[in-house]
Amino acid sequence: MSSTVDRNGRHAEISGAGFAGLTAAAALAQRGWTVRVHEKGKELREQGAGIVLWHNSLQVLKAIGAWDRAMSDSMTPPFYETRVQGRTVSQEDFGGLPWRTMTRPHLHKALLETALEAGVEIRTDSEVVSADPRGEVALASGETLKADLVVGADGVKSAVRDSIGFEQERWKSRDGITRFLVPRCKDELGPGDWDNVIDFWNLEPRYLRVLYVPCNERELYIALGAPRDDEQGSRTPIDLDLWTSVFPELAPVLKAAAVADDPKYYGYETTVVSEWSRGRAALVGDAAHAMCPALAQGAGTAMTNAYTLAVAATEAADAGIEDALTRWWHTERPITDRVQKRSADYAANRGMSKGNQFDEVNLETAQYDPTDTDRHATA
Ligand SMILES: Cc1cc2nc3c(=O)[nH]c(=O)nc-3n(C[C@H](O)[C@H](O)[C@H](O)COP(=O)(O)OP(=O)(O)OC[C@H]3O[C@@H](n4cnc5c(N)ncnc54)[C@H](O)[C@@H]3O)c2cc1C
């Protein structure tokens, strides 16, 4: 798709330039909308480390023309391996289902370039303070902007969601994680299956976990998991002696993590919102459905729902947009709810440590194709 598409006279204002907001922006602009994205940050960048994407979001990258950019400098590891107390319990390859690992800044850049190429206007240092379901956003600057469609893609603390007053349930799980991007350190690690994703679980005498995710030849994402109430395990900067005593084979990469700038421990959060749209305002991504990361589908569902929102809003006549948005989320929501629930259960029972957990049920969302017009998300 290119920026030369005919404009359709309709305008969208989007709050948030994360994965959800940029995907919605690109898909809308490619369908003729004028689109403005407000990002409260002073710079357009994604903090955070690495990410696993599956077939569902990879299909979205193809559909919006971000595929080549995202595929460069990313990889498909040979296996997703699970180890418990140093012993390998499974090596999964998902039977050929496409999946990919990359850094978050890389994915963000691919989506940003795609949105800009489609003609999207992006304003940084522009905070949305409230939205009106009749089609309006108000900015911290005092300016008010009208739109045919308002998208709240402003993350777990969404101002669009909270100002409109959607009912919601939010809770925090007992565990959380500190994430790092470090050099691959292949030579220092020595011989081993270091191109695999390796989920290292230590359950006895205490829960400590390292999720090891190679993103390309140079960069490695590691996530160090510990309970919220484990002061030593959740401490930042990390307690290098503790982590290397439990995972000695990872010493070189743990050393790199110990000197990283500004590390932060994140507790897992879940948000369930009663509706995903009201009037001309719709919520996508973590604003609507923040989830635990166990099945690695937070960004995947964010991108999937952002894409299908753009398609549904474009297909509706302007007068019918409110009903179209309601139909959109009634169609797309059940599959997201299911993966959110499964991910929360896994966070609660640490069941991914059994290995071989990516069965047909748990891969439901990964296998979903949001670009297939015959899809049945509600099945
Ligand atoms: C530890 C961890 C690991 C994860 N691993 C994976 C994984 O492997 N695979 C996967 O698919 N998902 C993963 N996720 C989930 C994924 O990171 C999120 O679901 C995804 O980033 C959500 O994208 P988003 O665009 O909805 O929100 P965000 O990324 O939060 O983006 C929101 C944007 O809106 C901006 N903003 C906020 N408020 C305002 C405002 N008022 N006005 C203007 N701008 C505003 C913010 O600055 C930000 O840029 C993980 C999550 C965690 C916590």
Ligand SMILES: Cc1ncc(C(=O)O)c(CO)c1O
């Ligand atoms: C890809 C992925 N999977 C599972 C988890 C997890 O914590 O369960 C995390 C990190 O938080 C991930 O980044």
